[in-house]
Amino acid sequence: MYPSAFNGSAFNWVCSPAVTELETIVTDWLANIFNLPETYRSSGSTLRGGVIHGTASEAILTVMVAARDKFLREATEAGGIWQRRDAFQHQESCPGLWSAVMEIPVSAKNNFALTGADVKAAVKKAHAKGLTPFYSTATLGTTDCCAYDDFESIADALQEVAPPGKGEIWVHVDAAYAGAALVCPEYHHFTAQFHRFHSFNMNLHKWLLTNFDCSVTFVQKRSYFIDAFRMTPPYLRNNYSESGLVTDYRDWQIPLGHRFRNLKVWFVIRTFGVRGLQEHIRKGIRHGDLLTQLVKDRSDLFEVVALPRFALVVLRLKGASSDDQNALTEKVYTTINEDGKIYLTSTVLDGGIYAIRFCLSTPFVEEVHVRNAG
Known part of the structure; x- marks a missing residue:
């Protein structure tokens, strides 16, 4: 109710400093509560951080566009051709992208989890077809049965078949529902390998007492989003944005306008506290x-x-x-x-x-x- 009452577009800092700066504050709060690695927090560096999108589907589409642009940019800089591209995801991952990616089958023998061996086989299969993988989703809590992937073996496998650097595969962790459990210390072990992945998202509106819509996304380098989505027509230019000292969240998303979703996150955390959310x-x-x-x-x-x-x-x-x-x-x-x-x-x-x-x-x-x- 309160975010809607303010009715601000907040597409850049100068339009509404409060909306922008509160978003940075609450996303850092969440990163700390979820035990996310320092590589996802804005504190100490301006090269990373979190942003609040509407849904997990929007978040994943956003990171896929950023991953595609990163891949094409690096291929062009290296003088390579624009290869036929491919993207992967767990068979039971977010249904919003079923038509856009290749699904990797999973089975009951691994508790329906995606493993490093599965990813390695998928990469080799893509290469055999003349495709170059640029993106993969790993999942914490699949839609069908809340399975969680073997993050360590996936990271190890990609280290072998697509090592970090130009030509690497962007790995996004989708924790839309089960990510809420990260407020509890007994689940913090799930984040141990997240520093090896490019981005992460979870929906506060699914299990963390926040009304729809509210999906927080973290990225290791904000430049990945900015390079993909920034547009600077004359009417959006201002001294603050040009200085590079402020954050314009319009450059971190597909829409131009940015809602005041962070206010309801602030209310939820201040109302229930971490202990209340844990309980x-x-x-x-x-x-x-x-x-x-x-x-x-x-x-x-x-x-x-x-x-x-x-x-x-x-x-x-x-x-x-x-x-x-x-x-x-x-x-x-x-x-x-x-x-x-x-x-x-x-x-x-x-x-x-x-x-x-x-x-x-x-x-x-x-x-x-x-x-x-x-």
């Missing part, structure tokens, strides 16, 4: 663990399909065959949703496994609801 996340995870145990207690009827993670439980019913399981699971799923007491979603995992998704991260879910659902 909210842990509550959802406790509920997920409880439902998992209830399902396992009825192993004669149900099976957990994927490891329970981040307050998401993925299950299906047992049956005489895989086809029977799928049919029975779909029937139960449809019946529950038609009843209207609880709302579920479904998915199809590797091998054609039809499964029901129980997401328990909403603040209104209590233990009694979980037990009744179980």
Whole structure:
């Protein structure tokens, strides 16, 4: 409500210094809370930092454009030709880019995670087709089952097949939903390899008590965004921007106008505090663990399909065959949703496994609801 009431476009610093500078402050707060590496924080250097976009799809499209322009610029500077380009992502990553990238298949044997071996094989396959990969998404919390990729092996594999420097593959970490769990120290180990990746995003509006839309994106070098999106017609030029001493977030995004989303982040952090946010996340995870145990207690009827993670439980019913399981699971799923007491979603995992998704991260879910659902 308050950000909308201000009604400022805030496309550059001189238009609204408050909008710009508060964004730098709250994104640094978030980087610190999430235990992101120094390479994503604005403090100490003007060559990196965070920006608040609308959604994860917008964030990923933004970094893909920046990655493409970086690749083409470096190829041109090196005197090379503009090769046929390719981009990768996890089979279960953000659906907003399914039509734009090549999906790398994953399987249950690796808990539906993308590994370094998968990425290396995809790069070699692309090269064999005459394609030059320039971008890949790694995922912390896939859409279907909240799987998380093997970040260390992916970084090691790319070090071998596309080492840092000109011609490197831009790696973006998409943590749209599960990134909220990084407020808890017990999940900080996930960020150990993030300094080896170019960018990171997560949605505060999914699990961190912030209203839609609010997706924060961090990049190791702000020049990647600025080189891709900067435009300076005469009516946007001013002494402050020309000096290079201020940040113009219009150069970090696809739209020209920039909303005052950072104000609602400021309110959320100041209202709940880090401890309040941590308790909210842990509550959802406790509920997920409880439902998992209830399902396992009825192993004669149900099976957990994927490891329970981040307050998401993925299950299906047992049956005489895989086809029977799928049919029975779909029937139960449809019946529950038609009843209207609880709302579920479904998915199809590797091998054609039809499964029901129980997401328990909403603040209104209590233990009694979980037990009744179980």
